[in-house]
Amino acid sequence: MNLVLAARRSFRAELIKLWRPSTAVAMGILALLSVLSTVLVIGLADAGGSGAATAGGPVGFDVTTGQVSTAAGTALGFTGVSSFTGLLIFLVFAITITLEYSQGTLRTLFLREPRRLGWLAGRMALMLALVAVALIAALVLSVAVGLAVAALRGIDTSAWWSTDGFGHLASGYLNALVAAAFFGVAGTVLGLVLRSTALTLAVGVAWTFPIEHIIQESWGGSNRVLPGLVFDAIGQGGVAEAGYGTALLVGAGYAVGAAVLGAVTLSRRDVTA
Amino acid sequence: MTTTSGPRHAIDIRGLTKRYGRRTVVSELDITVPEGVVAGFVGPNGAGKTTTLRMLLGLVRPSGGRGTVLGQPLHAPAAYLPRVGALIESPALYPALSGARNLTALAALGGQDPARVDDILDEVGLTGRGGDRVRSYSLGMKQRLAIGVALLPDPDLLILDEPTNGLDPTGIRHMRELIRTLAAAPGSAAAVPGGPRRTRTVLVSSHLLAEVEQICDWLIVVEGGRLAYQGPTDSLMATRAHDIVLRPEHDEDVALLADLLAGLSVPAVRRPHDVVASLSVGPADSREHARLLAGINRAAAARSVTLIEISPRRLSLEDRYQSLVAQSRADAAAVASVHVTTDLEMSR
Numbered sequence: 001m002n003l004v005l006a007a008r009r010s011f012r013a014e015l016i017k018l019w020r021p022s023t024a025v026a027m028g029i030l031a032l033l034s035v036l037s038t039v040l041v042i043g044l045a046d047a048g049g050s051g052a053a054t055a056g057g058p059v060g061f062d063v064t065t066g067q068v069s070t071a072a073g074t075a076l077g078f079t080g081v082s083s084f085t086g087l088l089i090f091l092v093f094a095i096t097i098t099l100e101y102s103q104g105t106l107r108t109l110f111l112r113e114p115r116r117l118g119w120l121a122g123r124m125a126l127m128l129a130l131v132a133v134a135l136i137a138a139l140v141l142s143v144a145v146g147l148a149v150a151a152l153r154g155i156d157t158s159a160w161w162s163t164d165g166f167g168h169l170a171s172g173y174l175n176a177l178v179a180a181a182f183f184g185v186a187g188t189v190l191g192l193v194l195r196s197t198a199l200t201l202a203v204g205v206a207w208t209f210p211i212e213h214i215i216q217e218s219w220g221g222s223n224r225v226l227p228g229l230v231f232d233a234i235g236q237g238g239v240a241e242a243g244y245g246t247a248l249l250v251g252a253g254y255a256v257g258a259a260v261l262g263a264v265t266l267s268r269r270d271v272t273a
Numbered sequence: 274m275t276t277t278s279g280p281r282h283a284i285d286i287r288g289l290t291k292r293y294g295r296r297t298v299v300s301e302l303d304i305t306v307p308e309g310v311v312a313g314f315v316g317p318n319g320a321g322k323t324t325t326l327r328m329l330l331g332l333v334r335p336s337g338g339r340g341t342v343l344g345q346p347l348h349a350p351a352a353y354l355p356r357v358g359a360l361i362e363s364p365a366l367y368p369a370l371s372g373a374r375n376l377t378a379l380a381a382l383g384g385q386d387p388a389r390v391d392d393i394l395d396e397v398g399l400t401g402r403g404g405d406r407v408r409s410y411s412l413g414m415k416q417r418l419a420i421g422v423a424l425l426p427d428p429d430l431l432i433l434d435e436p437t438n439g440l441d442p443t444g445i446r447h448m449r450e451l452i453r454t455l456a457a458a459p460g461s462a463a464a465v466p467g468g469p470r471r472t473r474t475v476l477v478s479s480h481l482l483a484e485v486e487q488i489c490d491w492l493i494v495v496e497g498g499r500l501a502y503q504g505p506t507d508s509l510m511a512t513r514a515h516d517i518v519l520r521p522e523h524d525e526d527v528a529l530l531a532d533l534l535a536g537l538s539v540p541a542v543r544r545p546h547d548v549v550a551s552l553s554v555g556p557a558d559s560r561e562h563a564r565l566l567a568g569i570n571r572a573a574a575a576r577s578v579t580l581i582e583i584s585p586r587r588l589s590l591e592d593r594y595q596s597l598v599a600q601s602r603a604d605a606a607a608v609a610s611v612h613v614t615t616d617l618e619m620s621r
Binding site: 002005009010012013014016017020022103104105106107108109110111112113114115119268270271272 | 332334359368369370379382383423425
């Protein structure tokens with residue numbers, strides 16, 4: 001009960017802290033990425049092709065106008081950028097938590113709220129709520145821009161307004177949200193463990209991008225095992241090497257493991273910052 | 274219902290210890306701070322002051338020790354921290370937020386009424402700057418805002434770690450006045466509706482001994498992670514009242530006066546304009562003490578040395594502190610020497 005109270009207070013305090021222009025800028029960048037992806041996906045789609053080929057399958061920039069005109073086309077731009085969205089969220093979560101160490105504000109916070117896990121839970125809840133709002137904004141903008149670009153290219157978008165189309169939008173949004181949450185947890189926990197912005201970013205970015213992708217080139221099974229690729233697969237609704245169910249299960253395992261590690265680290269370690 | 278007698282203690286800790294690997298930073302420290310005092314916590318750099326304060330505040334986990342803070346167990350900081358306000362080391366605030374926003378966010382986190390923010394800004398002298406971003410504040414303003422954060426819970430115990438660090442003389446004076454004001458103010462609301470408000474206790478660590486001497490009525494001195502002194506400031510200052518300053522009319526008579534004291538077997542330190550004599554013949558107001566002083570005066574007059582001043586030496590806290598630290602180091606060295614000797618004997 002005390003932890004719930006601490007989490008509620010933490011949520012309110014973090015909301016007061018984050019209610020400022022820089023938060024809106026970060027959310028805007030996320031939406032802009034989505035818009036950019038939509039423009040590229042639909043604007044550069046190859047003419048012709050059939051929609052059936054990719055229905056429910058992997059989504060990337062290699063699409064045809066036929067695929068864009070299907071019900072699944074409505075979320076193509078939004079889901080196509082999930083890797084970058086994940087990286088952005090990882091960076092934001094990692095930077096904000098490590099700044100609490102480098103600025104020494106963590107000790108100020110824990111003097112006011114010594115129930116550390118409650119504080120962390122409230123903070124994560126608020127940040128994920130902001131991510132959820134940012135992703136909705138990104139989705140709406142992505143669809144709006146997608147309609148405009150499709151109209152310019154003469155692509156029929158009537159299927160987007162079908163029940164199936166809205167279903168694709170909803171599942172695309174939920175997958176992006178789950179992937180974003182997992183990336184956020186990973187960024188936060190890495191920050192809690194390393195307690196240094198530079199080190200956290202170096203390790204996180206190096207692992208998620210060059211290292212995982214080098215391994216991916218030589219080992220097909222890496223999409224089902226390596227955390228960054230697994231989270232990415234969730235965001236895309238599953239990929240050829242890792243089905244959605246498998247990716248979700250493995251990703252959830254990573255997220256839970258990371259959350260436990262973060263909780264133990266935060267509650268056991270001395271605050272010397 | 275239990276009835277307690279004797280003085281109540283805001284802090285009552287026994288055997289507080291912190292080890293990092295094989296290095297002991299704080300060793301078996303006993304701290305007692307009576308309720309309602311302004312206690313000074315002094316010691317050289319690396320003496321373990323900040324680590325001790327962090328342990329009291331639940332930021333650092335003690336390796337050993339037990340006791341209470343505001344009547345609650347040391348190992349349950351969540352039980353007493355809502356009644357404690359603290360500033361540890363440099364002020365740690367959000368530079369991109371205004372002073373008022375910092376206070377509002379931290380009030381929300383601690384469950385305090387955000388309506389108090391304006392009063393607190395006024396109390397720490399930041400009324401006109403509350404809306405400005407903290408990054409535009411001077412160090413003195415940041416220190417005052419950090420004290421404002423500490424005041425959010427209307428604390429019964431206020432812990433300030435080096436609150437004058439980095440401040441200019443004017444800032445130091447303002448901080449001293451602020452601490453005095455805060456110490457004089459009552460603590461949180463009564464435990465029983467209609468009952469008396471609680472008494473506020475202030476524990477302040479500082480390197481500036483002159484400041485500590487001026488504002489603290491209780492003193493804790495640590496050296497090398499160990500307790501060197503604990504008790505009323507007055508008691509510490511009174512322990513060397515037997516030092517007497519003897520000043521001759523002419524500086525060239527200082528040497529003669531020093532020889533005269535040596536002849537009377539009175540330990541003395543010769544200085545350019547006077548001699549400091551240590552009279553160890555009973556309390557300062559005793560007949561023996563007065564008789565010895567009169568004898569010195571007569572002997573000086575017999576040698577044609579006219580004394581223009583005979584006064585108790587006013588020792589500063591710094592003098593006492595230096596001798597305490599030196600004594601503590603000598604004691605530690607002696608203990609270490611005994612250990613080495615014992616180890617050598619054991620190895621034979």
